[in-house]
Amino acid sequence: MTQHNETTTTLNTLIATLIDSVEGYQKSAGDVDNPRYADLFNARARERQQAITGLQAAVAAAGGNPEDDGSVMGTVHRAFQSLREVVSTRDDAAIIAEIERGEDYLKEKFEAALRHADLSPEARDAVNKAWDSVKAGHDEMSALKHGTERHSPAGSSYTN
Template sequence: MIGSDKDISTLNSLIKTTIDSVNGYQESAEAVESERFKSMFRELAQDRQQVVPKLQAEVSRMGGNPEDDGSTAAAMHRGWVDLKSAITGRDDKAIINEVERGEDYIKGKFEDALNSGDLSPECRNTVQQCYESVRRGHDRVSELKHAMEGTH
C-alpha cells in the first residue's frame, strides 16, 4: 500500500522523537545515582525501543523509507536539550525534571498527530497503539517527579 506523504512524514517525525527519548532514557540511566531510577529509566528505554519498529513497519508498509536514527545533535528536540547539563551535575531531581520535560514533548507530539485529523485510519491506529506506551511512560515519570517534589 502506498501511504500519503502526510502519514509517512508524521510517522518519521514520531520515529525520530521516539529514538531521541530512548537515547535520553539511556543517558539518564547512566547519570542518576539511585539504582531505583537507573532501573526505571532502563525499563522505560526498553519499552520505548519497542515503539520504534512498530512505527517503522507502518512507514515501510506504506511504501516509505522509515527513519532509523534520532534527530541530529543540533536539532535535538527541545525536551531533552537541558538533559546534558542536568547530567553534568548528577542531580537526580534535576535529571528527572528534564526527563519529564522530554516526556511532555513526546506525548504532545503523539497527541498532535492523533488530533490533527490528517492521518489515514490505518496510520492513526498505529499511532494510537504506540501512544499508549508513550502515555504510560510519561505518567510514570510525572508521578515520580511529583513524589520527589516533597523532598529536599
C-alpha cells in the same frame, strides 16, 4: 502533499522524537545515583524501542522509508539537550524533572499526530499503540517528579 507523504512524515517525526527519548533515558540511567531510577529508565527505553519498531513498520507498510536516527531538528533536539546538560550534574531530582519535560514535549507531538485527520487506519493504529507507551511514560515521570520534589534531600540543588 499526498496522504502517503503526510503519513510517513508524521510517523517519521514521531520516530525521531522517540529515538531521542530512548537516548535520553539510556543516558539518564547511567547517570542517576538511585538504582531504582536506573532500572526504571532502562525499562522505559526498551519499551520506547518497541514503539519505534511498530511505527517504523507502519512507515514501511505505507511505502515510505522509516526513520532510523534521532532528530537533529531544532525543537526536538533542544527538548532533550537540556536533559543532557542536567545529567552532567548527577542530581537525580533535576534529571527526573528534565525527563518529565521531555515527556511533556513527546506527549504534545503524539496528541498532534492523533488529531491529524489524514492518517491511514494502519498508521493511526501504530500511533495509538505507541501512544500507550508515551502516555504511561509521561504519567509515570510526572508522578516520579512530584514524589521526588516532596522527598528530595535537603542538600539537593533542584528547585522548581
